[in-house]
Amino acid sequence: MLPAFFCFKSILINFTKKKNVVMDLNEFRRHGHELIEWMADYFENIENFPVKSRVSPGDIIKKLPENAPLQAESFDSIMEDFNNIIIPGITHWQHPGWHGYFTANNSYPSILAEMLTSTLGAQCMSWLTSPAATELEERVMEWIAKMIGLPAEFTGVIQDTASTATLVSLLTAREKATGMGINSNGFYDLKPFSIYCSTEAHSSIERAVKIAGLGKEYLRKIEVDEFYAMRTDKLLTAIEKDIKDGYEPLAVIAAIGTTGSTAIDPLDEIGRICKKYNIWLHVDAAWAGTALLLPEMRHIIKGIENVDSLIFNPHKWMFTNFDCSAYFVQDKAALIQTFEILPEYLKTKESNAVNNYRDWGIQLGRRFRALKLWFVIRSFGISGLQEKVRNHINWAHEFAGWIEKSKNFELLAPTPLATVCFRLNPETVISEEKLNLINSQLLEAINNTGKIFLSHTKLNGKFTIRFVIGQTNTKHSHISDAWQLINDVSTQFS
Amino acid sequence: MLPAFFCFKSILINFTKKKNVVMDLNEFRRHGHELIEWMADYFENIENFPVKSRVSPGDIIKKLPENAPLQAESFDSIMEDFNNIIIPGITHWQHPGWHGYFTANNSYPSILAEMLTSTLGAQCMSWLTSPAATELEERVMEWIAKMIGLPAEFTGVIQDTASTATLVSLLTAREKATGMGINSNGFYDLKPFSIYCSTEAHSSIERAVKIAGLGKEYLRKIEVDEFYAMRTDKLLTAIEKDIKDGYEPLAVIAAIGTTGSTAIDPLDEIGRICKKYNIWLHVDAAWAGTALLLPEMRHIIKGIENVDSLIFNPHKWMFTNFDCSAYFVQDKAALIQTFEILPEYLKTKESNAVNNYRDWGIQLGRRFRALKLWFVIRSFGISGLQEKVRNHINWAHEFAGWIEKSKNFELLAPTPLATVCFRLNPETVISEEKLNLINSQLLEAINNTGKIFLSHTKLNGKFTIRFVIGQTNTKHSHISDAWQLINDVSTQFS
Numbered sequence A, B: 001m002l003p004a005f006f007c008f009k010s011i012l013i014n015f016t017k018k019k020n021v022v023m024d025l026n027e028f029r030r031h032g033h034e035l036i037e038w039m040a041d042y043f044e045n046i047e048n049f050p051v052k053s054r055v056s057p058g059d060i061i062k063k064l065p066e067n068a069p070l071q072a073e074s075f076d077s078i079m080e081d082f083n084n085i086i087i088p089g090i091t092h093w094q095h096p097g098w099h100g101y102f103t104a105n106n107s108y109p110s111i112l113a114e115m116l117t118s119t120l121g122a123q124c125m126s127w128l129t130s131p132a133a134t135e136l137e138e139r140v141m142e143w144i145a146k147m148i149g150l151p152a153e154f155t156g157v158i159q160d161t162a163s164t165a166t167l168v169s170l171l172t173a174r175e176k177a178t179g180m181g182i183n184s185n186g187f188y189d190l191k192p193f194s195i196y197c198s199t200e201a202h203s204s205i206e207r208a209v210k211i212a213g214l215g216k217e218y219l220r221k222i223e224v225d226e227f228y229a230m231r232t233d234k235l236l237t238a239i240e241k242d243i244k245d246g247y248e249p250l251a252v253i254a255a256i257g258t259t260g261s262t263a264i265d266p267l268d269e270i271g272r273i274c275k276k277y278n279i280w281l282h283v284d285a286a287w288a289g290t291a292l293l294l295p296e297m298r299h300i301i302k303g304i305e306n307v308d309s310l311i312f313n314p315h316k317w318m319f320t321n322f323d324c325s326a327y328f329v330q331d332k333a334a335l336i337q338t339f340e341i342l343p344e345y346l347k348t349k350e351s352n353a354v355n356n357y358r359d360w361g362i363q364l365g366r367r368f369r370a371l372k373l374w375f376v377i378r379s380f381g382i383s384g385l386q387e388k389v390r391n392h393i394n395w396a397h398e399f400a401g402w403i404e405k406s407k408n409f410e411l412l413a414p415t416p417l418a419t420v421c422f423r424l425n426p427e428t429v430i431s432e433e434k435l436n437l438i439n440s441q442l443l444e445a446i447n448n449t450g451k452i453f454l455s456h457t458k459l460n461g462k463f464t465i466r467f468v469i470g471q472t473n474t475k476h477s478h479i480s481d482a483w484q485l486i487n488d489v490s491t492q493f494s
Helices: A004-016 A025-048 A075-089 A108-120 A131-147 A162-177 A181-185 A203-211 A232-244 A267-277 A288-293 A295-301 A332-339 A370-405 A432-448 A476-493 B004-016 B025-048 B075-089 B108-120 B131-147 B162-177 B181-185 B203-211 B232-244 B267-277 B288-293 B295-301 B332-339 B370-405 B432-448 B476-493
Strands: A155-159 A193-198 A219-222 A248-255 A280-284 A309-312 A325-329 A409-411 A419-424 A453-459 A462-468 B155-159 B193-198 B219-222 B248-255 B280-284 B309-312 B325-329 B409-411 B419-424 B453-459 B462-468
Touching: A025 A075, A025 B025, A025 B108, A075 B108, A075 B131, A075 B370, A108 A370, A108 B025, A108 B075, A108 B108, A131 A155, A131 A325, A131 A370, A131 B075, A155 A162, A162 A181, A162 A193, A162 A203, A162 A248, A162 A280, A162 A309, A162 A325, A162 A332, A193 A203, A193 A232, A203 A219, A203 B181, A219 A232, A232 A248, A232 A267, A248 A267, A267 A280, A288 A295, A288 A309, A288 A370, A325 A332, A370 A409, A370 A419, A370 A476, A370 B075, A419 A432, A432 A453, A432 A462, A432 A476, B025 B075, B108 B370, B131 B155, B131 B325, B131 B370, B155 B162, B162 B181, B162 B193, B162 B203, B162 B248, B162 B280, B162 B309, B162 B325, B162 B332, B193 B203, B193 B232, B203 B219, B219 B232, B232 B248, B232 B267, B248 B267, B267 B280, B288 B295, B288 B309, B288 B370, B325 B332, B370 B409, B370 B419, B370 B476, B419 B432, B432 B453, B432 B462, B432 B476
Parallel strands: A193 A219, A193 A248, A248 A280, A280 A309, B193 B219, B193 B248, B248 B280, B280 B309
Antiparallel strands: A155 A325, A309 A325, A409 A419, A419 A462, A453 A462, B155 B325, B309 B325, B409 B419, B419 B462, B453 B462
């Protein structure tokens, strides 16, 4: 039998335990104001955090209880854990010292818009379920098409990510080529399709090829030139060989700004080849698309009229919270036919007169994502966006110039946009293997300073450090400080 | 030549035009506080809005300029347009009178978490890119698995929507059945797979079948019983016929809560059939999954041990902002093998020791969605969530009882959860055609009151009004008021 005091203690615990009172409107108002202070302070002090989190695998999860609480907990205790457990495990993508991968920016107007989007909690699957969200999306996508210089034939729709958009594009190509035949009857008794991208193309293309059932064996990875752009002579040879061998060339995915080095595939020439052979042409400009805001950069999409679809991510470099991908397509009807569904419970009397974006992609449910684009574009103005992006590109060229003049570093690729590919190559080191090793160590040492964060790729077998400029709050001084830091850290390796 | 005053005026306009000054931190802080007031006021006054927006197609877009502004605009002018143009076009999903489709709820703690998520703007594709987000997702999904009574063999991951998760499940089934063969080599020379769901299954299943290249011709829509649940005798017959005809049965998708009437497919029996024939079994519990928080409701997943994967949406009925789908799978390795990609630029030294959720689904980029689940679960506590869901189910039974007792209305399906399917059937009307017509008119008239919003489906050819109870802020009084309103409006039709 349990001693009497034990029972008494249990009763006491039950008595003092918080009652199950869920946050009310007054508390929401109060905590909302507290969070605004937290958010503004975060941006004010962000440079005090190490960019890359210093936790080790398992550090966070072991601090989190194994079971959910039975009773309601106070917001203060949740925020305490957020500050003490979660924040140390955050890698700070909004730090102005962020130069890794590609940026995934937010900005003040974007965050404010997200607050409204989450409050309204509207579903933008059909016009009826949220007319303003649907019509704002239509208008904002028209704005963006004009802002980046697309021909009037393109229609835009927001997708969540470039991965999804590339899949959407490939599926549309697949269905257009077969008269919606694979949707209906699958692949049986069809000859294999072949798909083309460069060896430098993004991994999401291979994933999309797999998902669409096309088989990665039929994804031809075309050789690149010395600047890591697709070689059109090799593309042409591959297409002609496939035709001769009984394959049906389905789609080419051109990269305007590869993930490794932001190489620009020669779109004009690729477009002519695609037109000649009636092949769908999709452009992956996930990062680089934002540069098209600048008229002086539009030469990189010369030949756009032969492009069937294009994706770029305002959530990368256009200061708009993830997720927000701008997908543009010439044959809107083919897109919709590929995805449309109309069960009874989704029928509305407006169905034919309006856009029902649920039929423009994979997901049925959709967030009200046009709002943040509207807030961002209006808050910056086109010229405000241009100014930022132009600075980033100029600073990248300046940084590349420093590399070129340096004795110890070398550029490993051109800098067409705002990503600089380089490595340490001190005069004392000879073998490529050794160079790869010291550059990977250098990268780790740089990131361990906590001041900046960079990531890597391999170009032609060489371990390549990537320096991406594009974070919303990065100033010129951050670039010169970063260069100083890289030099300082590198002394231990040269 | 232009008159002098015109030129003068132009100069003045240029002078007074706002300079391109983008919002700074102080303004963000100020506008943030303003928005908190807006947000709290919105919830305070939400019942003053008509639930369903009253705009007509084109009303919104014609008020939006055709071109983006060149110069920055003030936040005040953006908010003015938001209030005057956007808000009248919003259908208010967070209104306590929301009884349409399924609910897509938010809640105060969820909105607060979204504010932090959008501020951090962290990418949760790899452990390294956001360790806390990865480990919190792992832990919170463990919580949820236990909270809804899943066996320990299930591993969870957050997907954006049930549409995506069902596609992920079908692709995993496809690849597991072929040893990752279609990913590699496509469908060529394979015999057709057959897939099974009921005639009442969600449209996203057909879409997933199409995307995966399986062909909707091979999607067998199995007949339902009088309660709109899948008939297992028909399922068995279809499977055996397919095998005899040379098809390979690949997957069954069982609905725990169909979209039309929340019918519950007999999982236990379906699981036994799937086990016998080695068929992948996916459960679509998009709405109903939340009911599993209640131990007394777990009978609806009897046989769960034979299920390969299950999806339910906390963003529907668990008071968590869209998007947030909880996907659970038994064979985690097959899931990851289906989607994994590892290009050089994504390699990290921790790759093998940690979860890299980019390999658990379609998208590479991922928001920090675990945070809102953590905030919601802790703020409500399990018992707080249970209380709400239990109320909704009880109130639905009460509402169904009112229908049963009524002379003019009739139930058209059982009410296993919190969705009541009914129609007006006054004694004076005879033909089914006429009944369909007056019920569609009745639905429109109810929605036009602006007080509540309902949607419809067809059950057995009958136009069916659906009354879904599950909105975060709905109280019992809203249900009784709605019943009164429905009766009042119906008098003009009976």
